[in-house]
Amino acid sequence: MTYAPIAQQAVTTPGDVLAYANLPFLWLVAVGVFAVIIGQTVIYMRAVRKAAPAAEMSTGDISTSVRAGAISAIGPSLAVVVVAIAMLATLGTPGVLVRVGLIGSAKYEVGAASIAAGTAGGTFGGEGYTPEIFAIAFAAISLGGAMWLIGALVLTPLLKKGDVALSRTNPKLLSIIPAAAMLAAFFCLGFQQFVISSTHIFAYLGSAAGMALCIWLTRFTGKKWIAEWSQGIAIVAGLAVAYFITVAS
Amino acid sequence: MTTNAIPTDAKVSADGLAVFDRTTSRWGRLTMLMGLALSLAGPIYIVFFAGLDVGISQVLVAFLAVAATFGVLWVIEPVTYYPILGQSSMYQAFMIGNIANKLIPAALTAQTAIDAKPGTRRAELSAVSAISGAVIIHIASLLIFVGLLGTWLLSNLPPDIMQVMKTFIVPAVLGAVHVQALMHLKQPRTALIAVLVSATVVFVISPMVPGFGMYGTVLAVLSTVALAWFLRKRTTPTDAQAS
Numbered sequence: 001m002t003y004a005p006i007a008q009q010a011v012t013t014p015g016d017v018l019a020y021a022n023l024p025f026l027w028l029v030a031v032g033v034f035a036v037i038i039g040q041t042v043i044y045m046r047a048v049r050k051a052a053p054a055a056e057m058s059t060g061d062i063s064t065s066v067r068a069g070a071i072s073a074i075g076p077s078l079a080v081v082v083v084a085i086a087m088l089a090t091l092g093t094p095g096v097l098v099r100v101g102l103i104g105s106a107k108y109e110v111g112a113a114s115i116a117a118g119t120a121g122g123t124f125g126g127e128g129y130t131p132e133i134f135a136i137a138f139a140a141i142s143l144g145g146a147m148w149l150i151g152a153l154v155l156t157p158l159l160k161k162g163d164v165a166l167s168r169t170n171p172k173l174l175s176i177i178p179a180a181a182m183l184a185a186f187f188c189l190g191f192q193q194f195v196i197s198s199t200h201i202f203a204y205l206g207s208a209a210g211m212a213l214c215i216w217l218t219r220f221t222g223k224k225w226i227a228e229w230s231q232g233i234a235i236v237a238g239l240a241v242a243y244f245i246t247v248a249s
Numbered sequence: 250m251t252t253n254a255i256p257t258d259a260k261v262s263a264d265g266l267a268v269f270d271r272t273t274s275r276w277g278r279l280t281m282l283m284g285l286a287l288s289l290a291g292p293i294y295i296v297f298f299a300g301l302d303v304g305i306s307q308v309l310v311a312f313l314a315v316a317a318t319f320g321v322l323w324v325i326e327p328v329t330y331y332p333i334l335g336q337s338s339m340y341q342a343f344m345i346g347n348i349a350n351k352l353i354p355a356a357l358t359a360q361t362a363i364d365a366k367p368g369t370r371r372a373e374l375s376a377v378s379a380i381s382g383a384v385i386i387h388i389a390s391l392l393i394f395v396g397l398l399g400t401w402l403l404s405n406l407p408p409d410i411m412q413v414m415k416t417f418i419v420p421a422v423l424g425a426v427h428v429q430a431l432m433h434l435k436q437p438r439t440a441l442i443a444v445l446v447s448a449t450v451v452f453v454i455s456p457m458v459p460g461f462g463m464y465g466t467v468l469a470v471l472s473t474v475a476l477a478w479f480l481r482k483r484t485t486p487t488d489a490q491a492s
Contacts, residue, residue: 034392040280057374061375089418126415136296139295144312176439177474180443212428
């Protein structure tokens with residue numbers, strides 16, 4: 001295979017896809033999802049306040065819990081922001097807000113979008129990332145994300161009653177099969193990057209090195225915030241390596 | 250019911266919590282359905298009304314490939330998180346996402362802060378409160394740093410940086426994911442099978458069969474699942490009976 005310099009691979013400019021990815025309707029939907037979540041939070045907090053005396057919970061306990069939750073979410077939220085910004089060029093701002101910021105997660109969205117783009121003969125972000133490939137990938141990851149919500153909607157009442165057959169099946173089945181599926185999907189997608197260009201390999205290695213360093217620093221210093229930020233740091237490291245190679249060549 | 254009723258009154262306490270369960274399950278489900286509909290409205294618009302040449306069959310094939318890879322998680326994750334989150338928080342958590350890295354630590358911190366024992370109603374209400382607090386921070390940081398700053402960045406970043414962000418986002422995410430998967434190995438045997446199968450599919454089978462690439466991931470996932478299951482460690486006699 002030939003490793004073409006990136007300037008020659010760039011058949012489409014990011015603008016093509018982003019013209020569709022930032023359509024006003026998508027913004028409207030993103031604002032709608034935010035509104036629904038804020039509405040849910042208000043309803044839930046009112047329900048908590050009403051039920052608190054029955055659960056022997058004081059008003060102070062409620063505010064302590066809200067504050068504890070808010071403070072512990074600062075680090076992870078900002079870490080998600082870094083990952084989300086890195087994905088703006090591929091999914092557009094409203095798509096990133098809904099798919100990476102809420103409902104989904106970067107790891108799953110990138111994996112699923114690559115698989116979806118592959119079935120249509122394109123790649124996610126790279127060569128031949130046309131508006132059509134964006135539409136197919138965006139639709140497939142949204143449908144996939146919807147299945148998580150449907151899973152929660154269907155299973156929660158069943159689990160409440162405690163009669164889900166799944167919980168009685170072999171626990172080994174429940175631990176081995178999801179792990180095998182996730183590992184195979186991510187290793188396969190990763191190896192596929194190796195045959196695209198040498199810069200892809202270096203971007204991958206930069207990201208891998210960033211993550212390894214973060215994990216080592218977390219163990220060495222015992223500071224948990226490094227682990228929280230590891231994914232963001234690693235993605236920036238991978239993109240930086242790719243940028244310097246592109247500029248240098 | 251008088252407002253100053255002593256909470257140890259079992260009847261009052263059961264009533265108050267029954268109201269809580271009804272409110273959160275009704276409104277939790279309703280808001281989740283609304284979130285579900287909204288999250289699908291965007292792609293429906295892009296596929297059907299944006300003037301792109303995309304067929305429903307292409308979307309379906311793409312979705313089936315995603316389902317073959319990640320579908321098992323749609324069932325496993327709700328079952329895994331339910332005992333930790335409880336009914337009410339399930340509807341919050343699955344809509345907000347980032348469950349394991351943000352919401353569960355938030356809930357545990359809050360429960361520790363007010364000394365609520367896991368499994369009690371007090372712990373459940375504490376988790377709902379903590380997740381609500383986390384939601385406020387998360388929503389605010391997304392709106393400010395991604396919504397506003399991101400829009401500004403998109404129109405001001407030099408085109409070559411944008412091009413790099415777009416072209417190399419996939420390897421830049423996956424390098425980190427691989428290292429994380431290997432460093433936190435809980436199942437070395439499964440990981441080894443996954444690495445060998447994936448390498449065979451990508452480096453040996455795909456180059457030999459033209460046009461095979463797109464089905465490679467699905468093949469790798471299905472073969473790894475099968476191999477990992479049949480080659481699993483069978484140590485205790487109970488496992489042998491169970492299989």
